[in-house]
Amino acid sequence: MRELEQFRSDVRAWLEAHCPESMREPYRSEADVCWGGRNWKFQSEDQEIWLRCMAEKGWTAPTWPAQYGGGGLDREHAKILKQEMSRIKARPPIYSFGIAMIGPALLKYGSEELKMQHLPPIVRGEIRWVQGYSEPNAGSDLASLQARADDQGDHYIVNGSKIWTSYGEKGDWMFALIRTDSEAPKHQGISLILFDMQTPGISTRPIQLISGKSPFTETFFENTRMEKNQVVGEPNQGWTIAKYLLTHEREMIGETGNLQSGAELLSHIAVKKLGLDNGRLSNPVLRTDIARFEIDEVCHQLTMERARDETKAGASLGPSASMFKYYGTELNKRRYELLMAVGAQDALIWEGADSNEGELARRWLRSKGNSIEGGTSEIQLNIVAKRILGLPG
Amino acid sequence: MRELEQFRSDVRAWLEAHCPESMREPYRSEADVCWGGRNWKFQSEDQEIWLRCMAEKGWTAPTWPAQYGGGGLDREHAKILKQEMSRIKARPPIYSFGIAMIGPALLKYGSEELKMQHLPPIVRGEIRWVQGYSEPNAGSDLASLQARADDQGDHYIVNGSKIWTSYGEKGDWMFALIRTDSEAPKHQGISLILFDMQTPGISTRPIQLISGKSPFTETFFENTRMEKNQVVGEPNQGWTIAKYLLTHEREMIGETGNLQSGAELLSHIAVKKLGLDNGRLSNPVLRTDIARFEIDEVCHQLTMERARDETKAGASLGPSASMFKYYGTELNKRRYELLMAVGAQDALIWEGADSNEGELARRWLRSKGNSIEGGTSEIQLNIVAKRILGLPG
């Protein structure tokens, strides 16, 4: 206990000394996020300093072992670091799929060689990772993927395509699920392969959504050479890692609903827009819909809190992550439906007048994808029914 | 046209002369309904006179051919009779499953012998028919029925049981689906058999529902002899007739929602119970729920009206009947949910105080069965999906 208190005061002092003032305020927009990577242009000197300092301590990945550049902290120490950072409202030094996704997978399934090669650059924010799972024809049936690696002895030659890669055109390396055995049953011939996006034969194309521009890209492979030593775990065993990564992603998406609510409360916006009449919103039915939404939001948050309390030290949420993904995304869709109702005729504006370029309408449209990406709501309900409730079939 | 007008004025004069005054007012309660049958006790002389007169004209079954005792009227003439009866608010002379269910099936599938035997007594209200379809273990999977007829050469010996027979203990004859070939695929070994409920080896037991007493009974067969000449249509072809009868039943249930709304309007009850505040129900959300209900009720009624207009002269609704059954019963359930909400704490009273013996609560509970009996809502949706929308599987 004494040791922890000492650590807290050390951290506090260190942060005080090293976190630049401008890194202690909330993001003004998405443009303030630091993504890192080979081609990263820091938006400010402070952003660069902050990343460097934190990376040096390994605190960009606080719980990773020190030999891979991580902070080597246990849960309790890491929690203190987090608390102290949020105390001074410090921005995350970097937002990275490397730290959030492929890093943990490598720690769990990767060879020593791959860990040594990839983890330290991730900690330092030098390589920006992107993911390649979905394919145009696979959809929910992810394991039916068709991007194919032909064994050429010491390497693979890959052909096919991936879709829904976030920031694919900005990625330095990709981790992708590729079919390495076309004869095997569909779940058993898949490998998780890492490769440099600059490899010849790789091209990307941006995807326009119904809400407008998006970070998503499609990625094409044409006779692309991939190295065999970049397969994570055993060849043809990629599906296990994929499931691990998906559960991980679902937990993160479930949390998103949570973060959203940090934004301005729906009821406050409604009061501002519609005004009160004897202390009540003048549209009594919209008022009730908003109350139901706020209630369900609290229900979801408290349930995530309870699950965290229950799973305590690092145990995976497992199939419960599907429940949280389902509720988190359905709630976010409802939130935007209600915001559109509150906005009424003004919310329809896409261009012109004071529409802020149709921001609300675009977010509303974008939210429709929440219950599709990362596994559709239908898939999540299937998982809950089968893996939690034990229903047959 | 002239002929129709003449018919109308004849009918009007006849009704004026023959329909007793006391038969020209709405039922005060279910006890006023005339069911007929061997053991029927007429509630009044007028009730008896009214049935006799109408039966003599064949107008208890206006469209049935005259040789079976029916009225021999075509659709247009039958419609005029109906209009003239409702003009003077004449009660139906009889409420009969014979006329509504087995009669039409006999007309369509029965032999001349069976028609001559059964139809005239039905027209005269002498035999009360009941139906035997469901079995305790069959449920929605009606064709999996197990009541079994063993072929004894000139007759069958039947063992098994039937459930959910309305007024089984009051029935004179039953039409039942019985398995006559245990080897055949399940839809192909079933026969529709008619038999007298007084046959030795038949017993009935009343079924108590969550809402209290019910007209339903369970019927047991123990080595019961049934005659082969009482099979409707070909032996083992009963499933076709069963489907016809089910569709017929669904149409009738769909209509029920319609009749219900003839009762006092939900919104009137709510206004009476809860009062108005500035011209509006003081519970604004319940008000909206009621508005949605009334809207959906109109939607359902107009759609049934449109379907009748479209199918015109006697064409069957076919799978659309499933849609109407679904909406009609779901609406009735919603209606009672809303009535309970309007009734609030008083609606919970089951016995004592001024509860009218818990009438509302009992009807609410009873309504829960609407989406189960006559084919569950799930079955109806399956039928719509497969037979109307052509979805696979």
Added chain:
Amino acid sequence: MTLVLNEEQLMLKESARDFLQQRAPLSHLRELRDSGNTRGYSPELWSEMADMGWTAILVPEQYGGLEYGYSGLGIVLEESGRTLTPSPLLSTCLMGVTALTTGGSDEQRRKYLPEVAAGSHLLALAVNESSVHAPCSVATAAQASGEGFSLTGRKTAVIDGHNADTLIVSARTRGTEHEADGISLFLVPADHPGIHTERYRVLDTHTAAHMTLDKVEIGPDAVLGELHRGMAVLDPVLNAGAIGQSAELLGVAQEAFERTLGYLKERKQFGVLIGSFQALQHRAAVMFGDIEQCKSIVLKGLRALDKGDENLSEIASLIKAKLSETAHHVTAEAIQMHGGIGMTDEFDIGFFLKRCQILETFLGDHYFHLDRFAGQRGY
């Protein structure tokens, strides 16, 4: 009258569908959007529609119209909902014509209706003043000025406001802001120098405008209907508008549903057609039933308009509320059932969701109409 289309109406439906599918399929909307068109509709297409006689459907014969009634115009609107074809049919040919036939003097009708019937004059309704539809909330002032009036105020969400030749403006001639009495309607030339127009594009490339009126001087002959009693004209116009929007929403919902049903029958996942999944089947079956109900009530509503039913306000709100909720649900389910591809701009299904939201919201959303329905029913 039975609830089925007669032969003549079936022919109109077929010819409308053929025309729209050929001349203005969904790619037409996409082209309009991508070409940066500022009117929100194609004048060339509009003159073809006029040639088809659509602009004249509601206009009485004596003013050069076809007098084919709301049932006829509703058929065309429903079909244009299927192709999401943008045009001033709703603002000019439905609401504008209804305003003139309901409240217009013979002189006013003679002045406008023949040109409207010919497709050469556009009308727009400027009745809202805030983001929420509330036709009785009128602060725009019409002050006596000489023999006529001077209008000052701001009108919002005027559909086709920037395209119109003549505006129908509600303004207050007496009373206080939320009172129905004291609202009057005025026919105002859209190019009047006192009018400032802010055009904007809504989410699917249709357009509308906010309009500021600054001392707009008009003559006494500009009053539409009786002074102070503008709601007697505006109510029927908004009822017709709501039912017309509902006809269009019916087309939107049907097309979105049919495309989705088609997708369920062709898309495979886990080795089977996704249409074989029971959870999707049940959702599809309920959507089918809801749309069938929508068909019935839209038909009923158009008939009620044609015969001038006395409960039109109740009927119109019933229909708009039901169609809004149904089409909203169906177009959102259409995206969900299409999955990822439904989210891409390249694919067309998202346009139905967008158009639905617009039709739902303009002239009152389901909240507005549920409230109005209950009010009309006396509770």
Added chain:
Amino acid sequence: MTLVLNEEQLMLKESARDFLQQRAPLSHLRELRDSGNTRGYSPELWSEMADMGWTAILVPEQYGGLEYGYSGLGIVLEESGRTLTPSPLLSTCLMGVTALTTGGSDEQRRKYLPEVAAGSHLLALAVNESSVHAPCSVATAAQASGEGFSLTGRKTAVIDGHNADTLIVSARTRGTEHEADGISLFLVPADHPGIHTERYRVLDTHTAAHMTLDKVEIGPDAVLGELHRGMAVLDPVLNAGAIGQSAELLGVAQEAFERTLGYLKERKQFGVLIGSFQALQHRAAVMFGDIEQCKSIVLKGLRALDKGDENLSEIASLIKAKLSETAHHVTAEAIQMHGGIGMTDEFDIGFFLKRCQILETFLGDHYFHLDRFAGQRGY
């Protein structure tokens, strides 16, 4: 404090479940009903519950109680929701005790609490006057009479009213009918000759009563809390009541769901288990998720009661609204998924629907609590 039960609480849960499953399973309720019992609960069972210490859970130690808090009592209520066990736990041990600990003088506490803790004194709350729960609508008059008061009026839906030894009655000492100010609470002996009781049975054999008070003379020491400020006591009591009902509803919903899930895994139709039908699977999955959420908020609500959270009214209404809607949905689905057998009285599942409706409705249904929640949140 984390949102998980501690060891002690887990033990209480287990012992409560064991006791109830053994001594008062669902057949106990059925027997009570069929035997024509008029109290609506079994006094023998009640004294066993007292022996278990349940009647003393909320009572402070100084008055002979266990002072084990709302979290403890909530656990027992949840378990008794699973077995649908009728008892005066809610009326006496939760609401009655809360009234005394919140507003009672030391003398009043000393008079009642030890007997309540011992299970030998029952309390009941008489606060409603119409069919709809509206605690501020009080017309019952308390007129000054000698040193005390004379109460006249009618109270409805008094849970356990006919069983109670002492009633907690709200009556107006000043102000007009719907005002919060001017309502006072009184402790009134139930056997007072001026009280007329009409007992009735609700749909699952629990009982309640309407009570008429005709010049009921009581002394000045009968006032509970401050004169005119009875709502300061009544609000916390009703909050505790709503959360307690929610704990019971949670038990009801869980048990109904688990029985249904079991049925889905054993009932065959068309040659397969009905639990393999995807449409039912999705509905079951959503019910599961909803119930998980209910568990979290009930836990939170009991904790909030124990620490005297300042937003208790908001929290209580949030919980009651959510539990009412969820349990209502789950118990209705339980019938539907059981099919015909679920409709029979012989089978037990229907009792859950009945109990749910009662708990939902008494002390305010979801309409009441949604409205109150929004009001507490300032909109």
